Amino acid sequence: xxxxxxxxxxxxxxxxxxxxxxxxxxxxxxxxxxxxxxxxxxxxxxxxxxxxxxxxxxxxxxxxxxxxxxxxxxxxxxxxxxxxxxxxxxxxxxxxxxxxxxxxxxxxxxxxxxxxxxxxxxxxxxxxxxxxxxxxxxxxxxxxxxxxxxxxxxxxxxxxxxxxx
Amino acid sequence: xxxxxxxxxxxxxxxxxxxxxxxxxxxxxxxxxxxxxxxxxxxxxxxxxxxxxxxxxxxxxxxxxxxxxxxxxxxxxxxxxxxxxxxxxxxxxxxxxxxxxxxxxxxxxxxxxxxxxxxxxxxxxxxxxxxxxxxxxxxxxxxxxxxxxxxxxxxxxxxxxxxxxxxxxxxxxxxxxxxxxxxxxxxxxxxxxxxxxxxxxxxxxxxxxxxxxxxxxxxxxxxxxxxxxxxxxxxxxxxxxxxxxxxxxxxxxxxxxxxxxxxxxxxxxxxxxxxxxxxxxxxxxxxxxxxxxxxxxxxxxxxxxxxxxxxxxxxxxxxxxxxxxxxxxxxxxxxxxxxxxxxxxxxxxx
Numbered sequence: 001x002x003x004x005x006x007x008x009x010x011x012x013x014x015x016x017x018x019x020x021x022x023x024x025x026x027x028x029x030x031x032x033x034x035x036x037x038x039x040x041x042x043x044x045x046x047x048x049x050x051x052x053x054x055x056x057x058x059x060x061x062x063x064x065x066x067x068x069x070x071x072x073x074x075x076x077x078x079x080x081x082x083x084x085x086x087x088x089x090x091x092x093x094x095x096x097x098x099x100x101x102x103x104x105x106x107x108x109x110x111x112x113x114x115x116x117x118x119x120x121x122x123x124x125x126x127x128x129x130x131x132x133x134x135x136x137x138x139x140x141x142x143x144x145x146x147x148x149x150x151x152x153x154x155x156x157x158x159x160x161x162x163x164x165x
Numbered sequence: 166x167x168x169x170x171x172x173x174x175x176x177x178x179x180x181x182x183x184x185x186x187x188x189x190x191x192x193x194x195x196x197x198x199x200x201x202x203x204x205x206x207x208x209x210x211x212x213x214x215x216x217x218x219x220x221x222x223x224x225x226x227x228x229x230x231x232x233x234x235x236x237x238x239x240x241x242x243x244x245x246x247x248x249x250x251x252x253x254x255x256x257x258x259x260x261x262x263x264x265x266x267x268x269x270x271x272x273x274x275x276x277x278x279x280x281x282x283x284x285x286x287x288x289x290x291x292x293x294x295x296x297x298x299x300x301x302x303x304x305x306x307x308x309x310x311x312x313x314x315x316x317x318x319x320x321x322x323x324x325x326x327x328x329x330x331x332x333x334x335x336x337x338x339x340x341x342x343x344x345x346x347x348x349x350x351x352x353x354x355x356x357x358x359x360x361x362x363x364x365x366x367x368x369x370x371x372x373x374x375x376x377x378x379x380x381x382x383x384x385x386x387x388x389x390x391x392x393x394x395x396x397x398x399x400x401x402x403x404x405x406x407x408x409x410x411x412x413x414x415x416x417x418x419x420x421x422x423x424x425x426x427x428x429x430x431x432x433x434x435x436x437x438x439x440x441x442x443x444x445x446x447x448x449x450x451x452x453x454x455x456x457x458x459x460x461x462x463x464x465x466x467x468x469x470x471x472x473x474x475x476x477x478x479x480x481x482x483x484x485x486x487x488x489x490x491x492x493x494x495x496x497x498x499x500x501x502x503x504x505x506x507x508x509x510x511x512x513x514x515x
Contacts, residue, residue: 022340029297034336
């Protein structure tokens with residue numbers, strides 16, 4: 001059975017060839033190849049990690065942006081509502097003020113009218129009294145043409161004065 | 166590859182049958198599985214590619230072409246007669262005739278297998294150096310096509326087997342293990358090609374697998390840690406198992422040697438078996454040829470189909486055996502790299 005008995009020549013050559021191949025590859029090929037493979041594997045791993053991180057960041061950023069938008073929208077609504085409120089208040093205020101001013105004007109007008117009326121009344125009274133006095137003068141002048149009657153009147157007037165005091 | 170193999174192997178069988186008139190299957194099978202001086206060419210059984218014979222005879226070195234001793238010729242070199250023995254223990258080997266007796270000289274001829282080894286070394290270099298050059302030139306860019314395939318294969322072994330088993334020690338042993346993988350893989354595939362530069366049943370030769378297994382044995386034991394040697398000679402077992410009768414150490418030492426033996430025989434038997442089945446299937450055609458035209462043609466079709474199927478399976482086996490050899494080597498080496506504090510995690514991982 002030649003097959004099962006290793007031939008020395010072949011063992012010798014096999015060992016030599018294998019050693020030569022091993023040293024050639026060991027020196028010139030494998031370090032470079034395995035180093036590059038390791039480096040690339042690392043690069044890819046890092047790349048994947050980085051991509052995941054980036055995706056997460058992006059997701060976060062989107063969420064944040066969404067949040068900001070929501071916040072902005074809410075603020076906008078607040079501002080609008082506030083503006084609305086202020087607007088109605090201003091209108092209300094203006095209206096009130098106008099009303100007040102109007103009523104003030106009205107009062108003043110009334111006062112003036114009153115005063116005017118009083119003045120007018122005074123004038124009329126003055127005139128009427130002057131007029132009446134005039135008439136009375138004339139009447140008295142006619143009646144007091146005798147001395148007796150005059151004395152009588154003075155006496156009655158003096159009596160009145162005495163009574164008063 | 167497969168289609169080429171057929172006419173070649175079939176024709177050489179045919180010639181054998183013509184020479185002796187009767188075919189001797191065992192003879193043909195072992196002839197094809199074994200080594201020889203010179204490399205046969207397809208379609209011509211009488212010519213072969215001559216290879217140098219290098220022998221240290223009784224008076225020193227002799228180098229001559231294998232053509233001179235082919236077909237039973239005797240060759241006289243410096244007064245010494247050489248021929249290829251046709252029978253006896255040295256059958257098929259170069260012998261020197263000393264006093265009418267055949268004496269086997271110290272033979273380191275470049276036989277067919279040795280020549281195939283050279284071709285394998287060249288092919289492995291041709292596979293790997295372009296990859297290295299590519300990396301140098303293109304850096305991180307992933308190679309495509311042929312180089313991409315080699316890279317994928319290398320990465321498969323490097324990352325899947327070596328790095329995952331040896332962890333931080335991977336850098337130290339990866340060159341050896343990857344070399345072993347490529348060497349076996351290329352030898353296996355070249356062996357499946359029947360015509361030159363393939364056809365040598367290299368990994369189906371026990372000398373080749375033995376050398377590889379010895380290399381793994383050396384890598385395992387020369388770089389073994391203190392813990393490994395302690396486990397061998399003073400394992401963690403009850404005292405009576407190691408003293409006064411060292412039962413466990415004997416078993417452990419025995420185990421040290423069975424591991425490379427298993428490696429040797431596994432690769433050898435698998436590859437030889439594959440070759441043998443294909444040859445036997447081919448021979449069936451000639452064995453049944455005597456029983457008439459119908460039977461012969463029927464057998465030819467069936468066994469051709471089976472041979473092609475077996476050759477395709479052998480392509481797969483070529484890869485699997487190279488992978489298994491590398492993987493087992495890695496495991497043996499990693500077992501010798503164990504440190505006490507790693508033991509628990511190792512055990513947990515298994």
